[in-house]
Amino acid sequence: MAPSSSSVLLVAALFAVFVGSAHGIAKVPPGPNITATYGDKWLEAKSTWYGKPTGAGPKDNGGACGYKDVDKAPYDGMTGCGNTPIFKDGRGCGSCFELKCDKPESCSDEPVIIHITDDNEEPIAPYHFDLSGHAFGSMVKKGEEQKLRSAGELEVKFRRVKCKYPKDTKVTFHVEKGSNPNYLGLLVKYVDGDGDVVGVDIKKKGEDKWIELKESWGAVWRIDTPKKLTGPFTVRYTTEGGTKKEIEDVIPEDWKADKSYESK
Numbered sequence: 001m002a003p004s005s006s007s008v009l010l011v012a013a014l015f016a017v018f019v020g021s022a023h024g025i026a027k028v029p030p031g032p033n034i035t036a037t038y039g040d041k042w043l044e045a046k047s048t049w050y051g052k053p054t055g056a057g058p059k060d061n062g063g064a065c066g067y068k069d070v071d072k073a074p075y076d077g078m079t080g081c082g083n084t085p086i087f088k089d090g091r092g093c094g095s096c097f098e099l100k101c102d103k104p105e106s107c108s109d110e111p112v113i114i115h116i117t118d119d120n121e122e123p124i125a126p127y128h129f130d131l132s133g134h135a136f137g138s139m140v141k142k143g144e145e146q147k148l149r150s151a152g153e154l155e156v157k158f159r160r161v162k163c164k165y166p167k168d169t170k171v172t173f174h175v176e177k178g179s180n181p182n183y184l185g186l187l188v189k190y191v192d193g194d195g196d197v198v199g200v201d202i203k204k205k206g207e208d209k210w211i212e213l214k215e216s217w218g219a220v221w222r223i224d225t226p227k228k229l230t231g232p233f234t235v236r237y238t239t240e241g242g243t244k245k246e247i248e249d250v251i252p253e254d255w256k257a258d259k260s261y262e263s264k
């Protein structure tokens with residue numbers, strides 16, 4: 001019936017406008033995804049900051065990537081939230097970027113390296129890094145950190161770089177809370193090189209078959225299976241640039257939920 005279908009359309013249109021404005025859909029469209037292979041060209045972005053001026057921010061413990069203690073080594077608070085083409089639904093978790101600014105005067109124009117640990121859902125530019133107060137302040141000449149933070153928002157230049165961690169940092173798999181013999185959730189962190197992860201498989205000791213994990217959320221990969229999961233498991237991960245690494249028997253036979261296991 002024409003009248004009712006057009007009123008349905010009208011309601012739908014009004015609803016879309018309402019939802020659109022409530023969620024700020026009139027937002028800046030995102031730039032193309034920044035992949036591991038896009039090259040090392042400097043691009044333009046906006047940067048803001050959140051949390052305490054010198055801290056890693058209120059999201060220290062549980063941003064959209066699932067990392068914890070990002071104020072501690074190896075991230076040391078040099079962290080930020082990336083918008084869609086940087087966060088990429090979680091695939092951008094752990095990737096590293098150089099950022100620098102030359103305006104205002106307090107900017108040092110020296111690149112600093114930041115790690116993506118969270119999502120930025122309110123972008124003000126096609127590329128937008130919402131940084132920890134510490135990371136934001138580190139783009140500045142010594143002693144002028146507060147001046148820069150008061151500016152609040154900066155034009156920055158950025159490029160994707162390889163992640164390098166201190167020698168004693170190991171690739172770490174955190175078996176997520178709630179994991180049990182029929183569900184295994186693995187949070188992958190401290191991957192050097194591309195930094196990000198686009199695939200995770202596990203293989204039981206003594207078997208040939210790899211079992212593919214699915215993206216759960218952030219940097220968490222999961223498998224649900226009626227077949228009991230008994231280790232030890234070798235974990236293999238693939239980064240966006242195509243690097244594959246196997247960490248043999250890293251998940252032991254007596255693995256426990258909410259515990260981290262690292263490569264030797």
Ligand SMILES: *[C@@H]1O[C@H](CO)[C@@H](O)[C@H](O)[C@H]1NC(C)=O
Binds near residue numbers: 089
């Ligand atoms: C950008 O990344 C997102 C998240 O991974 C993906 O869904 C989308 O298809 C990508 N866009 C392009 C153009 O590759």
